[in-house]
Amino acid sequence: GFIGAIAVSVLTSVSLLKCMIFYVALLVFSGCLTINEIKRRFPLEIWMIVLGALTLARALETSGVAELIATNIESVLYGQSAYFTLIVIFVLTLVITELVTNSAAAALIFPIAYNIALGLGVNPLPFVMAVAFAASGSFISPFGYQTNVMVYNAGNYNLKDVVKFGLPVSIAYSLVVLLLIPIVFPF
Secondary structure, X not given: OHHHHHHXXXXXXXXXXXXXXXXXXXXXXXXXXXXXXXXXXXXXXXXXXXXXXXXXXXXXXXXXXXHHHHHHHHHHHOOOOHHHHHHHHHHHHHHHHHHOOHHHHHHHHHHHHHHHHHHHOOOOHHHHHHHHHHHOOOOOOOOOOHHHHHHHHHOOOOHHHHHHHHHHHHHHHHXXXXXXXXXXXXX
16 A cells, blocks of 8 residues: 555656555555554654744744844854854754754754855855754754654653763764864865
């Protein structure tokens, strides 16, 4: 059935999403799958966190708050070296990705980092990579990345456990990234 749904979406104009919804409905009506099993296996907490973070990022962007933050960051970093600015952008993205999802953190900080790099007159690629690596470096909070939430819930961990083991990993990760970005992606 799964292969058939994919084949129908490839060979016809019906979208893959519609084919999969039809396939799940067929499984439910045939008794192969129950509604309770779908509820049990569907990661509702993860979807809520991701949707909430992306909604927050979009709201900050459309309301002008992201632009206001960018202007303030640019004014604080005015006249600083490119490497210092890169470190600030990395740390800022890392902090934000611990509070919201990695996608939302990258969406918030990317335009700021790109504009700052252009304002400094340097190659924006190191700043883009700093945002990408920092947004993917959520080790301290269980809420910054979907798999963190899954492990946090399944293992019945508490926040203290995550911080205790995530902080050293985050520090090591940050040091390696901040040392290698300027070497691999020069300004």
